[in-house]
Amino acid sequence: MKNIYEPLKFKLDKVVEESPLIKTFFLTPDEDFTFKTGQFVEVTIDGTGEAPYTPSSSAWVKDKMEITIMKAGYVTEKMHKMKGGEILGIRGPFGRGYPIDKFYDNEILILGGGVGIAPLRCLILTMLEEEEKFKKIDICFGAKTPPDFIYKDWYKELGDHKRVNLLRSVDKADDSWDETEGLVTVLLDKVKTDFSKVMAVVCGPPIMMKFGTFRLLELGVKEENIYLSMEKNMSCGLGKCGHCAMGNYFVCKDGPVFTYAEIKDYPNIWI
Amino acid sequence: MKNYAIEREKWSEFLKRIAQKENIYAPFMREKNIEYLHVNADNADSIEYHIAKPTSSVKIFFFPIKENVVKNALEKRQIIIGVPACDLASLNLMDKIFLDEDFLDPYYQKRREETILIGNDCYEITDSCHCTAYDIAPYPTKNYDINLASHEEKIYLSVNSEKGEKFFDSIKNGDFQEIDSLPDAIDMKRMKTAEKVKKQNKQLPELDSTRKLVLEDHEKVWKKFAKTCVSCGACSAICPTCHCFLLLDKENFEKIKNWDTCQYPSFEKVAAGEDPLRRLYDRLKNRYLCKFVHKPDMFGEIACTGCGRCIDACIGEINKNELIIELSNC
Numbered sequence: 358m359k360n361i362y363e364p365l366k367f368k369l370d371k372v373v374e375e376s377p378l379i380k381t382f383f384l385t386p387d388e389d390f391t392f393k394t395g396q397f398v399e400v401t402i403d404g405t406g407e408a409p410y411t412p413s414s415s416a417w418v419k420d421k422m423e424i425t426i427m428k429a430g431y432v433t434e435k436m437h438k439m440k441g442g443e444i445l446g447i448r449g450p451f452g453r454g455y456p457i458d459k460f461y462d463n464e465i466l467i468l469g470g471g472v473g474i475a476p477l478r479c480l481i482l483t484m485l486e487e488e489e490k491f492k493k494i495d496i497c498f499g500a501k502t503p504p505d506f507i508y509k510d511w512y513k514e515l516g517d518h519k520r521v522n523l524l525r526s527v528d529k530a531d532d533s534w535d536e537t538e539g540l541v542t543v544l545l546d547k548v549k550t551d552f553s554k555v556m557a558v559v560c561g562p563p564i565m566m567k568f569g570t571f572r573l574l575e576l577g578v579k580e581e582n583i584y585l586s587m588e589k590n591m592s593c594g595l596g597k598c599g600h601c602a603m604g605n606y607f608v609c610k611d612g613p614v615f616t617y618a619e620i621k622d623y624p625n626i627w628i
Numbered sequence: 629m630k631n632y633a634i635e636r637e638k639w640s641e642f643l644k645r646i647a648q649k650e651n652i653y654a655p656f657m658r659e660k661n662i663e664y665l666h667v668n669a670d671n672a673d674s675i676e677y678h679i680a681k682p683t684s685s686v687k688i689f690f691f692p693i694k695e696n697v698v699k700n701a702l703e704k705r706q707i708i709i710g711v712p713a714c715d716l717a718s719l720n721l722m723d724k725i726f727l728d729e730d731f732l733d734p735y736y737q738k739r740r741e742e743t744i745l746i747g748n749d750c751y752e753i754t755d756s757c758h759c760t761a762y763d764i765a766p767y768p769t770k771n772y773d774i775n776l777a778s779h780e781e782k783i784y785l786s787v788n789s790e791k792g793e794k795f796f797d798s799i800k801n802g803d804f805q806e807i808d809s810l811p812d813a814i815d816m817k818r819m820k821t822a823e824k825v826k827k828q829n830k831q832l833p834e835l836d837s838t839r840k841l842v843l844e845d846h847e848k849v850w851k852k853f854a855k856t857c858v859s860c861g862a863c864s865a866i867c868p869t870c871h872c873f874l875l876l877d878k879e880n881f882e883k884i885k886n887w888d889t890c891q892y893p894s895f896e897k898v899a900a901g902e903d904p905l906r907r908l909y910d911r912l913k914n915r916y917l918c919k920f921v922h923k924p925d926m927f928g929e930i931a932c933t934g935c936g937r938c939i940d941a942c943i944g945e946i947n948k949n950e951l952i953i954e955l956s957n958c
């Protein structure tokens with residue numbers, strides 16, 4: 358029987374710098390690895406520590422996996438020093454991801470900011486494998502400044518997809534920027550969709566999730582149609598260690614994706 | 629259920645004999661504390677029976693303080709004598725967490741399977757005992773393989789599970805006499821203990837009202853009681869239902885499962901720095917919300933067994949029951 362505490366071994370093929378603080382790690386598993394979009398994995402740096410990440414590559418790909426990681430402490434600092442060739446440990450996949458079946462035949466609105474674009478890339482790539490099953494995919498992405506946008510080469514191709522309508526904003530523009538300037542929520546005013554029916558997905562820094570959700574509610578999006586992925590200080594991923602407790606949920610097992618309706622009554626959901 | 633009687637002296641001889649090949653633990657007085665220790669031929673006569681809870685809860689046998697959960701070999705049979713009813717009750721919740729079929733914990737599972745639990749009636753109680761307030765009787769009613777009761781010069785064993793029966797059949801000798809039922813005197817003793825526990829907890833609200841009370845705001849009360857909390861985590865360490873841990877990393881992708889608690893600062897702090905439990909009184913309250921609201925809601929099980937250990941262990945002298953009573957007077 359498989360030991361739930363023992364990581365699988367993944368080889369680090371290469372590392373790509375996305376922005377000064379963010380890098381994408383390209384991995385090859387020892388054996389095929391399957392996960393659902395929105396689920397997360399625990400990444401172990403041997404002898405150093407473990408941290409939770411949602412893959413940023415498509416859930417259709419089983420023999421490769423990409424994870425985008427922001428430098429934010431001891432473990433991630435060590436990761437950022439890696440060059441390729443190292444072995445990483447992976448446990449998972451864990452949790453409840455995005456309910457793709459519920460998204461079929463609907464208009465989808467995706468709101469993301471900063472490194473929160475990473476798990477959304479997984480969702481979008483996964484959806485685009487069967488693009489015709491979604492009526493329309495509106496995507497609003499934000500970053501602090503133009504160089505802070507991760508996956509720089511991706512947006513052109515993404516915008517070319519028939520059912521995709523991509524809008525981007527930066528809090529602070531520079532001369533190179535000819536798209537929107539302002540907080541990512543301002544992009545919502547440019548989206549043409551039936552807000553009362555749309556399935557909205559929000560991922561980003563807590564403050565962005567908070568104001569993004571409030572704006573969506575104002576626009577008429579239903580509480581049960583707003584999908585949020587919650588960041589918690591996860592350790593085990595197994596619904597045992599207690600670190601991710603949020604009211605009556607273990608975010609690692611019952612989440613990390615929740616509808617706003619499911620969690621709105623808990624205090625502190627945005628911190 | 630089969631019941632057996634044996635003379636005390638014979639029981640003692642029997643224990644000394646089986647202790648030579650079995651891995652047995654039982655409560656002993658050590659300094660001022662009652663601790664589970666390994667039983668051998670020399671100490672078998674001084675086992676403490678029927679006293680209220682040992683200092684450590686039974687969880688230490690299934691969920692040790694620190695354990696390598698990648699490399700450690702899974703252990704073999706252990707027999708625990710003298711487990712109080714409150715600790716046996718805690719296993720409902722612990723089993724649901726660690727034996728969750730989605731993610732079976734192989735270490736916990738192996739230990740549970742390989743452990744024979746010999747419960748015993750409480751005939752003595754301490755000031756902090758309040759099992760009856762939460763509908764737990766002070767004598768084993770569930771989760772035990774064999775129970776031990778005693779009266780005058782006799783020990784009475786009641787075999788409750790298949791595992792217990794198999795074990796007992798494999799070791800019993802002619803000194804055990806099968807009897808139809810336990811003597812009435814034992815019932816009397818049990819009722820007497822239950823009365824004592826009830827009497828000392830007359831003011832304590834029951835589970836339902838406790839749940840409501842901890843859900844209410846009463847910030848003042850929480851702040852007042854949190855004043856002397858030093859975040860040492862002793863309340864969690866000795867609690868039979870506190871299950872939180874942290875996985876620590878060792879080379880070669882080994883993991884150490886190490887007890888942890890929401891009472892420590894930064895328990896819930898995320899990488900970006902936000903911490904829902906940064907305030908001391910929120911941490912204190914969190915433990916009560918966990919016991920009286922979240923765990924019962926999530927698992928349908930009692931998460932406070934009324935063992936009272938957290939009251940005894942607190943160096944800040946925070947008394948859980950006084951806190952709940954104060955909430956009920958608000």
Ligand code: SF4
Nearest residue numbers: 680681714750757759
């Ligand atoms: S709380 Fe009840 S069951 Fe536990 S030791 Fe005290 S009397 Fe015995």
Ligand code: SF4
Nearest residue numbers: 867932933935936938
């Ligand atoms: S909260 Fe206190 S009284 Fe309740 S089970 Fe835990 S240690 Fe015992």
Ligand code: FES
Nearest residue numbers: 592594597599609
């Ligand atoms: S991360 Fe351990 S319970 Fe959720």
